[in-house]
Each structure stands twice: as C-alpha cells, then as structure tokens.
Amino acid sequence: MKFVLAPDSFKESMTAKEACIAMEKGIKKVFKDAECIYVPMADGGEGTMEALVDSTKGKLYTVEVTAPLGNKTEGKFGILGDGETAVIEMAQASGLHLVESKKRNPLVTTSYGTGELIKAALDKGVKKIVVGLGGSATNDGGAGMLQALGVSLKDKEGRELAFGGGSLGSLEKIDLSNFDRRVLDIEIKGACDVKNPLSGGQGASYVFGPQKGATLEMAEILDKNLRQYGNIIRKVLGKEVDHIEGAGAAGGLGAALIGFCNCELEKGIDLVVKYSNLEEKIKNADYVFTGEGSIDFQTKFGKTPFGVAKTAKKYNIPVIAFAGKLGRGYEELYELGIDAFVGILSEVSSLDEALSKGKENLEASAENTARIISISMKK
Numbered sequence: 001m002k003f004v005l006a007p008d009s010f011k012e013s014m015t016a017k018e019a020c021i022a023m024e025k026g027i028k029k030v031f032k033d034a035e036c037i038y039v040p041m042a043d044g045g046e047g048t049m050e051a052l053v054d055s056t057k058g059k060l061y062t063v064e065v066t067a068p069l070g071n072k073t074e075g076k077f078g079i080l081g082d083g084e085t086a087v088i089e090m091a092q093a094s095g096l097h098l099v100e101s102k103k104r105n106p107l108v109t110t111s112y113g114t115g116e117l118i119k120a121a122l123d124k125g126v127k128k129i130v131v132g133l134g135g136s137a138t139n140d141g142g143a144g145m146l147q148a149l150g151v152s153l154k155d156k157e158g159r160e161l162a163f164g165g166g167s168l169g170s171l172e173k174i175d176l177s178n179f180d181r182r183v184l185d186i187e188i189k190g191a192c193d194v195k196n197p198l199s200g201g202q203g204a205s206y207v208f209g210p211q212k213g214a215t216l217e218m219a220e221i222l223d224k225n226l227r228q229y230g231n232i233i234r235k236v237l238g239k240e241v242d243h244i245e246g247a248g249a250a251g252g253l254g255a256a257l258i259g260f261c262n263c264e265l266e267k268g269i270d271l272v273v274k275y276s277n278l279e280e281k282i283k284n285a286d287y288v289f290t291g292e293g294s295i296d297f298q299t300k301f302g303k304t305p306f307g308v309a310k311t312a313k314k315y316n317i318p319v320i321a322f323a324g325k326l327g328r329g330y331e332e333l334y335e336l337g338i339d340a341f342v343g344i345l346s347e348v349s350s351l352d353e354a355l356s357k358g359k360e361n362l363e364a365s366a367e368n369t370a371r372i373i374s375i376s377m378k379k
Contacts, residue, residue, distance in 0.1 A: 001031045004285040004312075006039040006278060008292035008304035009047045010324055013358030016040030016047060017054045022359045023289050023322075026366025030374050037281050041290070041304045044191030044268015045134040049078045049087045052130070055276040056081035063120045065093040065113035066148075068137040070163060073098060077117050080275060085128040086121035087275075090114040090250055091135030094144070096212060099137045104213030106139035106205075106222060107166030111253055115148025119180060128187040130271055131257065133250040139165040139209055139222050141198065141229045142256025150178035151260065165205075165251070168225035174236045183261045190257050191268035193302050196248035198241060198255045199226040204248035212251070226252055233259045269307030279311050287373065288312045289366065290338075291322030297329025300336055309337030322365055324354060342369055 007019040014022065020038040027034050039055045042048035053060055058080040067073040075092040079085065091097070093113025096104070114131075121129055138144065143153055144163055152175035153161045161167040197203050205214065205222035214222060229252075230242035239259045241247050246265040247255040257263035273279065282288060290308040300306050309319045318339045323330075326343050333341075344365040345354055354361070 001034045001287075002037070002285045003027055003034055004037045004039060004282050004288045006041050006282075006288060006290050006308045007322070008041050008043065009051075010291070010293040010358050010362070013293065013324070013355040014362070016042060016051045018359060019291065019362060022362040023366040026363040027370045029367045030370035037285070039276050039278050039281055041276065041278075041308060042268070042272050043302060043304045043307065044132050044193055044271060046089065046091060048132045048191060048268060048272060049076065049089045049092070052080055052087050052272060052275055053078035061120065061124075063117065065116040066110065067098045067113060068094050068109035069099060069103065070110065073113070075113060075117055077121050079121070079124060079126060084126055085130065085275060086124065086126040087130045087132070088114070088117045088121060089132040089135070090253060091132070093117050094138050095135045096137040097135070104137065106137070106164070106209055106212045106214050106251065107218060108164035109138045109140065109212070110144030110163035111136065111138045111140055111142055111251070112144035112148045112163065114253065115145035118145070118183065119148060122180065122182045122186075126186065128189070130189045130191060130275060131263070132191045132268065133253055136250040136253065137212055138253070139205055139212060139214065139251040141165065141168060141204075141226050141252030142254070143168060143229070145253060146256055146260060149180045149183065151176060152178065165222045165225055168229045169221070171229055171232050174232060179260075188257065188261050188263040189271055190246070190249070190254060190263050190265040191271045192246045192249045192254060192265040193268050194249050195245040197243045197245070198230050198247040198252050199223050204252045207248070208251065230255065267302050269302050269304060273307055273311055278308070279314070282312055282317060283315055285312075285317050288317050288319045289322065290319060293323065294325040294327055295321060295323040295330050295333070295341065296327030297332055299330065299333060305338060306333065306336060309333070313337040320369055322362060324358065
C-alpha cells in the first residue's frame with residue numbers, strides 16, 4: 001500500500017512535517033509495510049518555505065536582516081533540493097509578528113529586510129526565487145525591498161526617501177544605476193492569493209492597512225502615496241502596476257516585484273504543488289491523506305486540501321482530509337475531489353487542550369481511517 005501524506009500545518013499545533021509523521025504512525029499500526037511518502041504542503045502563506053524545503057530535502061539558511069522598524073532580526077530563507085530554487089517568506093523579515101501591537105505603524109514600517117533576503121538568495125547562485133507574499137507589517141509598496149536591491153528613491157531635492165509608506169508621497173525620481181540586476185536574470189514567482197490592486201478602495205491601504213495599525217486617516221495618506229508611487233513607476237519604467245491583480249499584496253510588495261523584477265504572481269497552492277513535485281509523487285498512490293487545522297467552504301478558494309485533491313483527481317486517487325475543525329460548508333468539497341473528511345478531536349475539550357493533543361489525535365484518526373480501509377479490502 002502506498003500512501004501520499006500531503007497535509008498543511010495544523011496552526012499552533014503541528015507543522016506540516018509533524019502532521020506527516022503522525023499520519024504515518026497511525027497508518028503503520030494497521031499496514032506495517034505501507035509506503036508513506038511525505039509531501040509537507042502549504043498554500044503560499046506561513047509555513048510555505050519550511051514545507052517546500054522539507055518536501056524536497058532542501059536546506060534552510062539564517063541571515064541578519066532589517067526588521068520592519070529598522071532594527072535587526074534573524075530571517076530565514078530556503079533552497080530546495082534542486083539546489084537552484086530559493087523560497088522566501090517576506091514575513092520572515094517584514095512580518096507583522098515582528099512588531100509589537102502598540103508600535104504598528106505602516107507609515108514607517110519597511111520591507112527592506114525582504115530585499116536583503118532576496119540578495120542573500122542571489123548570493124547563493126540560485127536561478128529561481130519563490131516569494132511568499134503574506135503576513136507583512138508594511139504598506140510601502142515594496143519600496144524598502146527595492147532600496148535593499150540598490151534602487152534609489154529620491155524626492156525633488158534629490159534626497160533618499162525615508163523608510164515606510166508615509167514617505168512615498170514625496171517620490172519624484174527613481175535611480176536604477178546601482179540596481180542589483182541579477183534579479184532580471186532569474187525567474188521570480190510571487191505566491192499570492194489576493195487580487196487587490198495597489199491603490200483605491202480595494203487596494204493595499206484600505207483593505208489591509210488597518211490590521212497593520214493604520215487608522216482611516218493613515219489609510220487615506222498611504223493610498224494617496226501608493227498612487228503617486230504607481231504613477232512614477234509608470235513614467236520611469238513604462239509599466240502599469242497600480243491596477244494589476246495582486247499588486248496590492250503584502251502592502252504593495254506585489255507591485256514592486258511586478259514592476260522591477262519581472263515577477264509573475266500565482267496562487268500559492270499552485271506554486272507549492274509545482275515545486276514540491278506533488279503530481280509525480282502522487283501518480284501511483286493508493287490513497288492520499290491531506291488536511292489542516294480547519295476546513296470549511298473557504299477551502300475551495302485555494303487552500304491546501306483543495307489543491308491536493310485537484311491534483312489527485314487527475315489520477316482518480318481517493319483523498320481523505322483530516323481537520324481539527326470541520327466548519328460551515330465543508331461538504332461542498334465532496335464535489336471538488338475530497339472523498340471523505342475526518343475530524344480528529346477525540347473528545348470535547350478546550351482549544352488549548354485540542355492544540356496540545358493535535359499530534360496524538362491525528363495519529364489516532366489516521367489509524368482509525370487505515371482500519372476502515374483494511375476492512376473494506378477484506379470484503
């Protein structure tokens with residue numbers, strides 16, 4: 001029996017790799033000789049880097065980078081098992097979790113550290129970079145990232161702009177003379193699950209600004225500044241970045257990647273499926289186990305279990321999804337490739353208890369599921 005184990009992380013309970021281990025333990029209590037293939041998954045957000053590194057037997061690197069408020073922090077990036085593809089999560093350097101709640105202010109936070117991660121990956125000689133766009137503390141349109149890559153952003157007096165989205169309204173000139181053009185010689189993909197443009201009512205500032213500490217007044221300033229930023233990019237590069245779907249991702253980092261780095265934005269789960277080589281690993285499986293902490297009607301919009309099921313169904317392989325919580329509308333996924341759902345909680349408990357027993361509960365649920373499979377094989 002061959003089982004492909006392709007779960008996402010169960011947030012605050014176990015990583016995707018730990019979920020694979022728990023599933024295998026349960027399966028092997030029933031099928032002692034089963035072949036269990038680990039393919040830790042993610043959907044482009046938190047955990048994407050680790051999942052891809054684990055699933056391809058790659059390597060993680062730690063470097064000192066600039067945090068959103070200009071202080072130093074340690075950030076990680078990964079290189080996949082192919083030795084030529086780097087994976088970066090912008091949240092590692094520019095994430096909201098790096099800023100205390102009372103200090104969150106997108107007028108001053110910078111994506112500079114994300115640019116430093118990209119440079120560090122380039123220094124390793126990679127040919128491709130996948131950037132996970134999510135969890136940012138910034139609303140600077142990726143200006144900080146560009147500055148780290150050698151782009152000079154100047155006001156009308158020729159002075160370099162200060163960090164943060166609050167300074168973009170003063171942008172008058174973009175100087176590319178020191179731009180690290182290595183980014184133009186490689187393939188860059190952005191893992192992005194939002195369609196928001198750079199500016200406007202559905203843009204980065206109004207939609208995502210509040211969770212980063214922006215008041216309505218601040219959002220108005222930030223939005224105006226991002227419009228100015230988009231106009232200058234259009235004049236200098238001849239590229240429209242303002243109204244492109246996904247340009248507003250990660251506080252506008254999507255716009256900078258599109259405009260300056262020839263980046264293409266794709267759904268996170270599609271990139272993870274591709275770079276984890278899931279389809280090749282899944283072809284001859286008897287069963288596919290997937291799952292994550294919560295599954296509901298939103299899962300069909302690009303979450304891991306949906307992406308895994310879509311891939312498995314190309315080969316008519318049964319898919320079983322495990323979850324800590326089965327929320328409203330999860331039944332819609334029966335028509336989209338998931339054959340059965342298993343809630344892993346063994347008893348009524350508090351959230352803290354459920355999280356602490358996640359591995360134990362998943363192992364037991366995988367064992368029970370394997371026993372049902374075993375019974376069906378005897379008929």
